[in-house]
Amino acid sequence: MTFAPTPEQDQLRGEVRRFLAATSSSAARRELISDGTGIDRQAWQTMAGQLGVHALAIPEEYGGAGASFVETGIVFEEMGYALAVSPYLSSIGLAASLLTCCDDEAARKDLLPGLADGSVIGTAALADEPGDFDPGRLTIHAEHEASGWQLTGSSAFVTDGMIADLILMPARTDGGLSLFALDGDACGVERQPMSALDLTRPLARITCSDTPARLIGTAGEAEPVLREGRDRAIACLAAEQAGGARRCLDMAVEYAKTRVQFGRPIGSFQAVKHTWANILLQTESARSAAYYANWAIAEEPEEVPVAVALAGACCSDAYVAAAAENIQTHGGIGFTWEHDAHLFLRRAKSCQLLFGSPDSFRDRLAELGGY
Amino acid sequence: MKIDWSSEDIEFRARLRAFLSDHSPGKPPREKAARLQWQKDWAAAKFDAGWAGPSWPAEYGGMNLSFARQVIYHQEMAAARAPSHPGTGINIVGPTLIKYGSSSQRERFLRPMLRGDQLWAQAFSEPDAGSDLPALRTSAVRDGDDYVINGQKIWNTGADVADMLFALVRTGSPDSRQKGITYLLLDARSEGITVRPIRDMSGRRHFCEIFFDNVRVPVANRVGDENDGWRIARTSLGHERSAGALSQAAFYRRVMDELIEVARSTGATKDLGVRRKLADFDMRVRLMEINATRMVLTVMATGEPGAASSVSRLYNTELEQELHAFATDLLGVRGALAGADELAVQRGRWVTGMLITRASTIGAGTAEIQRNTIAEQVLGLPFDPAMPAR
Numbered sequence: 087m088t089f090a091p092t093p094e095q096d097q098l099r100g101e102v103r104r105f106l107a108a109t110s111s112s113a114a115r116r117e118l119i120s121d122g123t124g125i126d127r128q129a130w131q132t133m134a135g136q137l138g139v140h141a142l143a144i145p146e147e148y149g150g151a152g153a154s155f156v157e158t159g160i161v162f163e164e165m166g167y168a169l170a171v172s173p174y175l176s177s178i179g180l181a182a183s184l185l186t187c188c189d190d191e192a193a194r195k196d197l198l199p200g201l202a203d204g205s206v207i208g209t210a211a212l213a214d215e216p217g218d219f220d221p222g223r224l225t226i227h228a229e230h231e232a233s234g235w236q237l238t239g240s241s242a243f244v245t246d247g248m249i250a251d252l253i254l255m256p257a258r259t260d261g262g263l264s265l266f267a268l269d270g271d272a273c274g275v276e277r278q279p280m281s282a283l284d285l286t287r288p289l290a291r292i293t294c295s296d297t298p299a300r301l302i303g304t305a306g307e308a309e310p311v312l313r314e315g316r317d318r319a320i321a322c323l324a325a326e327q328a329g330g331a332r333r334c335l336d337m338a339v340e341y342a343k344t345r346v347q348f349g350r351p352i353g354s355f356q357a358v359k360h361t362w363a364n365i366l367l368q369t370e371s372a373r374s375a376a377y378y379a380n381w382a383i384a385e386e387p388e389e390v391p392v393a394v395a396l397a398g399a400c401c402s403d404a405y406v407a408a409a410a411e412n413i414q415t416h417g418g419i420g421f422t423w424e425h426d427a428h429l430f431l432r433r434a435k436s437c438q439l440l441f442g443s444p445d446s447f448r449d450r451l452a453e454l455g456g457y
Numbered sequence: 458m459k460i461d462w463s464s465e466d467i468e469f470r471a472r473l474r475a476f477l478s479d480h481s482p483g484k485p486p487r488e489k490a491a492r493l494q495w496q497k498d499w500a501a502a503k504f505d506a507g508w509a510g511p512s513w514p515a516e517y518g519g520m521n522l523s524f525a526r527q528v529i530y531h532q533e534m535a536a537a538r539a540p541s542h543p544g545t546g547i548n549i550v551g552p553t554l555i556k557y558g559s560s561s562q563r564e565r566f567l568r569p570m571l572r573g574d575q576l577w578a579q580a581f582s583e584p585d586a587g588s589d590l591p592a593l594r595t596s597a598v599r600d601g602d603d604y605v606i607n608g609q610k611i612w613n614t615g616a617d618v619a620d621m622l623f624a625l626v627r628t629g630s631p632d633s634r635q636k637g638i639t640y641l642l643l644d645a646r647s648e649g650i651t652v653r654p655i656r657d658m659s660g661r662r663h664f665c666e667i668f669f670d671n672v673r674v675p676v677a678n679r680v681g682d683e684n685d686g687w688r689i690a691r692t693s694l695g696h697e698r699s700a701g702a703l704s705q706a707a708f709y710r711r712v713m714d715e716l717i718e719v720a721r722s723t724g725a726t727k728d729l730g731v732r733r734k735l736a737d738f739d740m741r742v743r744l745m746e747i748n749a750t751r752m753v754l755t756v757m758a759t760g761e762p763g764a765a766s767s768v769s770r771l772y773n774t775e776l777e778q779e780l781h782a783f784a785t786d787l788l789g790v791r792g793a794l795a796g797a798d799e800l801a802v803q804r805g806r807w808v809t810g811m812l813i814t815r816a817s818t819i820g821a822g823t824a825e826i827q828r829n830t831i832a833e834q835v836l837g838l839p840f841d842p843a844m845p846a847r
Contacts, residue, residue: 089751089754089755090757090759335836339838350842351839353832353838355841356829356841358832358838359829359833359836359838360829360832363771363832364828366768367771367772370768371748373764374747375747377751378747392743396740400744445733448733448737449732449733451736451739451740452733452736457732457735
């Protein structure tokens, strides 16, 4: 464990940051929001091709770079800082994570390379209601027909579901919980956008009707894969949240230095200072927690459950707090549609709830702690 | 969470552990004077065996350890429940003398301080100069080869058992603030010094007020130049706080585990809300360890502790305060007992801790001042124009 980045990691961060500064400006973000697809295809290709960030944590034998979650953590943190509109979390944080964990070599060989080079946009239906994964509540079921597996039922809250080429979907089979892969435009698939709170990350409801799907791994044995995949997704998200929290802090502090009232910058008032000192405590802890979770995934599997529960709770709360106070410090203009502050709050709030609530992460920590 | 120690450092840890196991300090005596003697005996034993002063130069009896070994040192001492150093000066006046003391001051004072033969107490704060320490008024007027001191200090921990005091006094004009302060070393038993213990809200008498009535102090006991005391007072030897951060986090891990045990044994954990609050504190204690690891690793990699260190003190003091308040709540009606009643939980330790930790966010820099400092020095937010110039 180092915390202190290697020169290569610093370089990676610098490249990603510069790229995002050029492609993820406030204006660019607004355009993508109104276009509604959730993707800038050209930026996506550059990220995958030139920057190579999609391939980072995917093993080399599947077209990846064989780097670790520490490296992807850096990318997620920068993307969170930039509030980038991109299916990167869905494709790499969710889909690639699940596939890397699955016990199906053929599936890994067939499906990971497309994710690694960006030619395939992936996602996974991991955020079904009510947010904490309970196979007993799944409504999607799979039947094995002569022609193969077919899925019927619907799943909601699928991030980037409208544009995904590859959708990973848990479903109930006779043997229990199973994992399937289906094409976004497969026969019998109906995709509907949901009215997402987060304008920068579209959500979809996916309804299947005898939709052909590929079984990943062994039927009825998907639970460990789903758990592991979800842990990785949360670690990626935690890094994104830590970056987003820091962006809110930087934005507010910058504003507080220049906004003058009563003849002095508002940042010279103690109430404002104390607010941001408090938020700094939270954002620095979030940064540490996200690093820890990603490091654990890379190096210390035994510590992953605790690290992920901790990062899930800590980073969500830090992002929401920073985003809320960012609005507060901006006063009236912070409350406008035109100002970007609400975009961060929408992202922060959604992230906090999509893959497990703050309470559920604490419950998990209590469970792991034996009390 | 792992730090990759070098094989030499691992061997250093083993040697220290062997020393500690051969010279186990034993349990702390309850009675105050006996406890002080216990601390002094341990300090002397450590010193004589060459295991004192991890960050001090060897010429004053220290070990001059690398940062990594300082971390290991604090971890092992904490794990062995080694007594803290007698007196309160060692981490403050010690580094100041090492850096700014005259050779004669260093000769006279450093070894006895490190060995625990001479106990020190700090005399900085005054009734009218707490957070605003530069407003201090205890005066020092030059008379021949002496300064004559008049005034009052307060919150002086351990002054009643101290042999020596280190003080900041006013040698400049009354409104000279930082520019007119001098650093002096005083014999605590000088004529004209009166030390009065103050009872704190938990009932203990750990700190004092000190009255100075025409106390004579030789100029040879001045550290650095006249009116340069403010600058000198801000010395530290290196990254002592970072070096102790992991052992501090380990201490809180123990406290947290003990709290969980209390919650279990009283049946409080049957309540989901209690479990969630416990998990929240558990999370914060784990974060303390992660942040400490981050600080240590960052010092080892870059020589500086980095961003995590600026917030660590505030983080820790608020956590310990909130944790003890929550612990008291957990006890329900037994939280209304403050001593060794038969119904009190663990002799009232959590409740007493709740009282004592009210001072965590006050002493050695209030939380408000810490927040101001973080905001101004780390975030670069503007100074309050209503405050006096720095």
